[in-house]
Amino acid sequence: MKIVVIGGTGLIGSKLVATLNEHGHEAVPASPNTGVNTLTGEGLAKVLEGAAVVVDVSNSPSFADEPVMEFFRTSTTNLLEYSAKAGVGHYVALSVVGTDRLADSGYFRAKIVQEKLIRDSGRAYSIVHATQFFEFVKAIADFSTVDGEVRLPTALIQPMVSDDVATAVARVAVGEPLNGIREIGGPEQFRLDELVCKGLAAKGDPRKVVTDEQAPYYGVRLSERTLLPGPDAQLGETTFDKWLAQQ
Template sequence: MKIVIIGGTGLIGSKTADRLRKQGHEVIAGAPSTGVNTITGEGLAETLKGAEVVIDLANSPSFEDKAVLEFFQISGRNLTAAEKTAGVKHHVALSIIGTDRLPDSGYLRAKVVQEMIVRESGVPYTIVRSTQFFEFLGGIAQEGTIGDTARLSTGFLQPIASDDVADFVTDAALSAPVNGIIEISGPDRMRLCDFAARYLKAIGDTRTVVGDPDARYFGTKLQDGSLVADNNPRIGRIGFDQWFATSVRR
């Protein structure tokens, strides 16, 4: 089966491509660097010809509110239009748990729009909503850092390893479209500030972490359940200790 991965050269894309190729599928990694651009439309028609499944892992190069919204609007509309023309049978989109609960976040508002475009496209689809990746813990800690102190939200976090995300996305791509949402999550739940403190301690970072219910998470205030899944999510197999031992230390 021919499968096109938009964003196929990135963290999740490259791991997903590897899994699918090992199962004997023809995988095309679509990205501007490979001549496929969902903003300009370059290479889309030719690349999607004969594809049965498209996995959309594209991300905006800018997280500024207006820029990220325009990216997901243009990219989503161009991609789904090209899929309809090519007769693609299944669109898999990776999204984020909490998109519809945090309207103060420009990025998450843009992801809501992306999901809407997918739902209304007429192409059979599966939206995979994921919790944050372990790989983002360093950036989360840095976002709340001033001097030697990281002031971070007390909302809960249940991060997932990128390897687990790739496994779930692969499974979704090889399954029938659900025309709905699948939620995926890591196995361990802690408060965001506590997870960040655990990560910083593991890497030998001496910053002090302060839990603050009013601390902003990339511009938005979190409630306890803003970023976690309580609707029977599929749970990954890799916890923090295993992820850290096999990814960060290596």
């Protein structure tokens, strides 16, 4: 089965392509690096020819409010249009657990628009909501650093490794369309401040993590369970300690 992976040269995309190919599928990475641009439509018709599934794991190069909204709205509109013309039967997109609870953030407002475009398209689709990745712990710390200190609340988070994300998305891609959302997460819950503190310490990063319940997470004030998946989420197996030991 030919499966086109939009964002197929990035962190999740490259792992997804490798996983699908290992299982006998023809996974084709599509990104600006391969001559495919979802914003302009360049290369889309050609790469989608003969595809049974398109999987969008791409991300905006800018998280600023206007550019990120423009990216997800334009990219998704083009992908839906071109994949429909190509007769692609299953449209899969990777999104984020808690997206609908994070609308104070311009990034998540853009993800909400992306998901709505997919749902309203009339196409057979699946949306995968993943929790944050282990690989993003430093980025969370960087975004939350004020005057050299990392300020974070004690909200719960259930992160997962990118390999488990790719495996879960691959499973959805080769299955029947959900016409709904599947949530995926890691095997353990942490307090957000404790997770980042542990991750920085393992990397030898000397920054102090300060617990601050008023500190925003990417511009959003969190309640305790904002970032957690629901009880029916499919959980990965890789623990944070195991991942840290492999780094």
